[in-house]
Amino acid sequence: MSTSVRVRAVRRSAGVVAAAIAATLVLATPASAHVEVGSEGARALAENVTLNFDAATESDAAGITKLEVFLPKGITPADVTYGKGPVGWKLAPTDKGFTVSGPPVAVGEDVTYSVVVRQLPDAKSLVFKTLQTYDDGRVDRWIELGESSGGGHGHSAPVLKLQAAAPGAEPVAPTPSASPTPSASPTSATPSPSAPPATATETADAKPTASALPLLRAEEGGSSSALPIGIGIGVAVLALAGGGLWWFLKSRRNDTA
Numbered sequence: 001m002s003t004s005v006r007v008r009a010v011r012r013s014a015g016v017v018a019a020a021i022a023a024t025l026v027l028a029t030p031a032s033a034h035v036e037v038g039s040e041g042a043r044a045l046a047e048n049v050t051l052n053f054d055a056a057t058e059s060d061a062a063g064i065t066k067l068e069v070f071l072p073k074g075i076t077p078a079d080v081t082y083g084k085g086p087v088g089w090k091l092a093p094t095d096k097g098f099t100v101s102g103p104p105v106a107v108g109e110d111v112t113y114s115v116v117v118r119q120l121p122d123a124k125s126l127v128f129k130t131l132q133t134y135d136d137g138r139v140d141r142w143i144e145l146g147e148s149s150g151g152g153h154g155h156s157a158p159v160l161k162l163q164a165a166a167p168g169a170e171p172v173a174p175t176p177s178a179s180p181t182p183s184a185s186p187t188s189a190t191p192s193p194s195a196p197p198a199t200a201t202e203t204a205d206a207k208p209t210a211s212a213l214p215l216l217r218a219e220e221g222g223s224s225s226a227l228p229i230g231i232g233i234g235v236a237v238l239a240l241a242g243g244g245l246w247w248f249l250k251s252r253r254n255d256t257a
Contacts, residue, residue, distance in 0.1 A: 049120055064135075069130050
């Protein structure tokens with residue numbers, strides 16, 4: 001075989017290999033999609049830290065509409081505020097983390113957004129498991145940990161590595177949660193103010209109660225009947241005295257005669 005023939009054969013082989021490699025890379029692109037989180041110089045116990053998230057799309061037919069993040073231990077939903085993201089997107093707290101959502105982004109477009117964390121916990125790394133939703137209902141679950149991600153081609157959860165805490169850094173007080181609307185309860189009800197004591201004038205002018213009327217009427221009846229009885233006794237005494245005097249005088253007249 002001539003030298004020119006061998007050269008052409010080598011070139012052909014190289015072209016086939018290059019095409020195969022390119023095809024492999026194209027086919028592997030969707031599988032290598034990911035959600036990542038980063039923060040420059042992030043340290044344990046650092047305060048007001050901005051976290052930047054990058055969610056790659058895996059769909060060539062729908063746009064991303066929502067990302068739901070499950071917060072690691074040491075960060076509460078109340079500790080997180082929204083930074084920036086796609087136009088029209090907003091942050092909403094959930095029981096275990098938060099969501100950022102809004103109008104679907106263009107098909108094939110990734111989503112980048114940021115949040116601010118009040119204070120990072122004292123840890124070496126933080127895992128932010130994420131559910132990625134598209135406008136056709138599809139959900140990608142970026143929740144796998146460590147080796148379960150299949151060598152980087154699975155749905156690995158985003159992980160943030162932290163530097164050691166700065167000297168003197170300490171945990172801050174927990175962020176107060178929104179207070180629930182107070183409900184009425186026997187112990188929380190406001191007692192009615194007691195009536196002020198009655199004055200002497202008010203006591204004197206006050207009308208008797210129904211329960212006191214019979215007693216007053218009985219007392220009034222007793223005092224009104226006492227007068228006639230006394231008069232009757234006096235008349236009887238005078239009559240007896242007059243009768244006795246009459247008999248005495250009559251007997252004296254008879255003796256004289």
